[in-house]
Amino acid sequence: MHDxxxxxxxxxxxxxxxxxxxxxxxxxxxxxxxxxxxxxxxVAGAFILASLERVFNVKVLKPTYxxxxxxxLAFLMIAPLPLQVHLGHPERSFNILFTPNPTSAxxxxxxxxxxxLMAVLLMEIWLDYRKEIVGWADTDPSWLKRLIYKVMTxxxxxxxxxxxxxxxxxxxxxxxxxxPSAVLLHGYVGFIFGSIKANPWWSTPLMPIxxxxxxxxSGIAGVMLLYMFLCWARDVEIEMxxxxxxxxxxxxxxIVAFSLEMLxxxxxxxxxxxxxxIIQLLIEGKLYISLIVIQICLGSLLPILLLGLTQIFxxxxxxxxxxxxxxxxxxxxxxxxxRWNVVVGGQFFSKSxxxxxxxxxxxxxxxxxxxxSVIAVLPFFVLAGLLWLLPPWENKPxxxx
Amino acid sequence: MRExxxxxxxxLTASALLTAAAAAAAAPVAWAEKFYREPPWRRxxxxxxxxxxxxxxxxxxxxxxxxxxxxxxxxxxxxVRTWVERYIIRKxxxxxxxxxxxxxxxxxxVENPETVAKSFFVPKLCNLCENSPCVQVCPVGAxxxxxxxxxxxxxxxxxGCRYCIQACPYGTRYFHPILQVADKCSVCYHRLRRGKVTAxxxxxxxxxxxxxxxxxxxxxxxxxRENNKVQTLKANMGTEPKLVYKGLDKEVR
Numbered sequence: 051m052h053d054x055x056x057x058x059x060x061x062x063x064x065x066x067x068x069x070x071x072x073x074x075x076x077x078x079x080x081x082x083x084x085x086x087x088x089x090x091x092x093v094a095g096a097f098i099l100a101s102l103e104r105v106f107n108v109k110v111l112k113p114t115y116x117x118x119x120x121x122x123l124a125f126l127m128i129a130p131l132p133l134q135v136h137l138g139h140p141e142r143s144f145n146i147l148f149t150p151n152p153t154s155a156x157x158x159x160x161x162x163x164x165x166x167l168m169a170v171l172l173m174e175i176w177l178d179y180r181k182e183i184v185g186w187a188d189t190d191p192s193w194l195k196r197l198i199y200k201v202m203t204x205x206x207x208x209x210x211x212x213x214x215x216x217x218x219x220x221x222x223x224x225x226x227x228x229x230p231s232a233v234l235l236h237g238y239v240g241f242i243f244g245s246i247k248a249n250p251w252w253s254t255p256l257m258p259i260x261x262x263x264x265x266x267x268s269g270i271a272g273v274m275l276l277y278m279f280l281c282w283a284r285d286v287e288i289e290m291x292x293x294x295x296x297x298x299x300x301x302x303x304x305i306v307a308f309s310l311e312m313l314x315x316x317x318x319x320x321x322x323x324x325x326x327x328i329i330q331l332l333i334e335g336k337l338y339i340s341l342i343v344i345q346i347c348l349g350s351l352l353p354i355l356l357l358g359l360t361q362i363f364x365x366x367x368x369x370x371x372x373x374x375x376x377x378x379x380x381x382x383x384x385x386x387x388x389r390w391n392v393v394v395g396g397q398f399f400s401k402s403x404x405x406x407x408x409x410x411x412x413x414x415x416x417x418x419x420x421x422x423s424v425i426a427v428l429p430f431f432v433l434a435g436l437l438w439l440l441p442p443w444e445n446k447p448x449x450x451x
Numbered sequence: 452m453r454e455x456x457x458x459x460x461x462x463l464t465a466s467a468l469l470t471a472a473a474a475a476a477a478a479p480v481a482w483a484e485k486f487y488r489e490p491p492w493r494r495x496x497x498x499x500x501x502x503x504x505x506x507x508x509x510x511x512x513x514x515x516x517x518x519x520x521x522x523x524x525x526x527x528x529x530x531v532r533t534w535v536e537r538y539i540i541r542k543x544x545x546x547x548x549x550x551x552x553x554x555x556x557x558x559x560x561v562e563n564p565e566t567v568a569k570s571f572f573v574p575k576l577c578n579l580c581e582n583s584p585c586v587q588v589c590p591v592g593a594x595x596x597x598x599x600x601x602x603x604x605x606x607x608x609x610x611g612c613r614y615c616i617q618a619c620p621y622g623t624r625y626f627h628p629i630l631q632v633a634d635k636c637s638v639c640y641h642r643l644r645r646g647k648v649t650a651x652x653x654x655x656x657x658x659x660x661x662x663x664x665x666x667x668x669x670x671x672x673x674x675x676r677e678n679n680k681v682q683t684l685k686a687n688m689g690t691e692p693k694l695v696y697k698g699l700d701k702e703v704r
Contacts, residue, residue, distance in 0.1 A: 055628055059529050069536075069548035071575070071622030075529035078613040078626060138611015138631030145591040145610060156614050157590035247688055248584060248620035401622050402704040404548055 054415065061410075068405025077397045077409045080417040082132040084393045085425055087239045087261065088386055089129040092429075094236035094262070095269010095303070096122040097171070097228060102299065104225040113292045116178065116442030117280070118273045123171050124433035130163060132425050135416060155242045166235050170228040176202070177221040179440055181214055198439065236265040243392060250325035250403075251332070251396040256314045263307035268385040270300040271378040276433075278375060284443070290367055294360075297374050301357040304381060308350040311388075328403045336406065337395050340387045349384010353377035490665070491581060491600065497664035498600045498693075499638060500672045502681070503574050505698035507659035510535055510572035515555040517654035521639060528552040530625045532636040533576040533651055538702060542568045546702055573703050574660060576651070577602060577623050577636035578684060578692035585615035585624065585635075594633070600665075600693060601640050606632050620688045638662060665693065 244257025492498035535554030
């Protein structure tokens with residue numbers, strides 16, 4: 051295993067430009083660590099969309115409420131996987147939970163994650179579905195599903211109406227707790243990078259909030275596209291008031307995220323500290339395509355333009371749908387590029403600020419494109435399973451979904 | 452609930468404001484007293500420090516070789532616990548820095564030597580930070596500072612997340628390709644504890660490197676710090692390195 055790394059690094063040696071510290075040749079955080087904030091961001095964004103319906107009573111969003119929750123759960127279940135695969139000693143990862151270092155941002159991951167998964171998401175989904183689960187446990191035609199539902203009722207087969215009222219209240223309270231938790235989960239991911247003073251590309255107090263808003267944009271775009279896709283797959287009419295509202299929130303998130311990113315860039319350029327020269331070279335060189343073209347032009351400006359048009363003009367439904375689908379897809383690609391630019395981009399230049407190393411994405415191997423693609427696709431399989439078990443739409447379980 | 456008369460309310464507000472103002476006025480005095488921080492080596496003996504005299508370094512690279520041998524560092528040029536950088540600053544202010552193979556096998560000859568304004572070698576190693584970013588970020592506490600001031604890694608506990616490598620401003624850490632854990636200069640802690648100096652110090656033919664006990668005012672490092680104008684690398688990071696340099700040029704990163 052390590053031989054291939056060493057051979058690849060030997061090849062990289064003559065691709066260094068300028069001067070880097072000898073240990074900086076190897077890029078420490080690869081595509082898997084790009085994937086991690088991306089997946090977590092989708093979780094936080096999807097959950098925040100769900101909270102809008104529940105906490106702020108945006109009733110029109112009802113059709114996407116459960117879908118958002120299930121999407122958040124599916125992505126949350128896979129989110130730690132890229133981290134785990136990336137570790138040198140995955141078998142020791144439980145030490146993060148048993149002997150966390152209180153000064154380490156990363157050590158808090160396990161706790162924030164468990165809190166979010168166990169206390170917030172699972173509880174909220176269960177409470178929301180409880181009434182149906184009890185019904186399905188009796189009526190579902192498949193014995194396997196009946197068995198799973200029976201386990202999921204936790205032994206209460208005849209809950210009273212009063213208990214559903216309590217469920218609803220607890221569920222609402224959970225969402226209210228969940229909202230800051232989602233913010234914490236993703237804001238914290240930004241902090242992992244933003245708190246590294248050794249790296250001027252990362253070290254900014256804006257990092258958590260930039261991550262948060264781009265997470266919201268990606269999560270809302272993800273749920274929006276999933277909703278459109280599922281309606282198409284189930285041959286059901288899209289509820290346009292819902293889709294229009296989701297798109298409106300999506301536009302807001304994209305605008306805020308983009309403004310914050312630009313604010314940060316302008317500040318860096320204006321202050322022009324010691325590290326500015328190397329950052330400028332980085333943006334004009336190695337990150338030109340992924341930052342200027344993909345992240346800014348295609349991933350932010352074009353979606354803002356398209357979504358803006360839908361707000362200004364009364365476009366026909368068909369056109370709106372196309373605009374939403376295109377801007378959602380572009381934004382998801384753009385936000386992936388943003389994670390790439392932060393994580394990989396931040397490791398291209400030397401901390402001596404005098405040169406660049408390079409990164410060649412391998413196809414195979416633990417940190418290769420193949421394993422990253424598998425991890426990126428996994429949440430959709432989890433989501434398919436969840437949709438099979440807990441259909442978010444109001445038709446009979448077991449029917450053609 | 453009892454109603455608060457307006458007069459009482461005003462009195463209460465005024466006294467709260469006055470108290471806050473008095474505290475604010477007294478605060479700078481209190482802060483000024485706290486501004487002087489006692490060096491940690493006053494409290495703990497021994498407390499290890501390191502000094503480098505740049506003017507004495509001839510760039511022979513024997514320190515790098517000795518370190519790799521002593522500490523089983525992979526022989527590849529991209530894994531080093533210590534290395535030596537060569538700076539060539541030309542008369543037109545063009546700066547060239549190199550450290551081929553960490554400086555272990557010497558350096559290629561200088562082109563157009565007549566255009567060189569100055570040239571020097573800078574040995575690099577763990578900066579022995581008092582406030583180590585690497586210790587701060589390690590999620591499991593596998594990287595820790597010993598009570599005598601040395602930052603070490605517990606190889607049996609490190610999970611290999613590489614966060615510490617990102618956090619070190621000096622690039623002194625690498626990921627060990629065989630052990631799959633982070634690795635760094637330990638200032639030959641195993642030797643220090645037995646009363647020996649580090650392998651690099653022992654191998655240095657010119658005495659450009661020094662290791663010693665900062666808590667002893669008569670030690671080589673204490674005397675060196677006392678008698679010379681010394682500097683640390685990247686002082687703005689607030690890491691408070693216990694590795695100091697004499698003769699550090701402003702171009703050195």
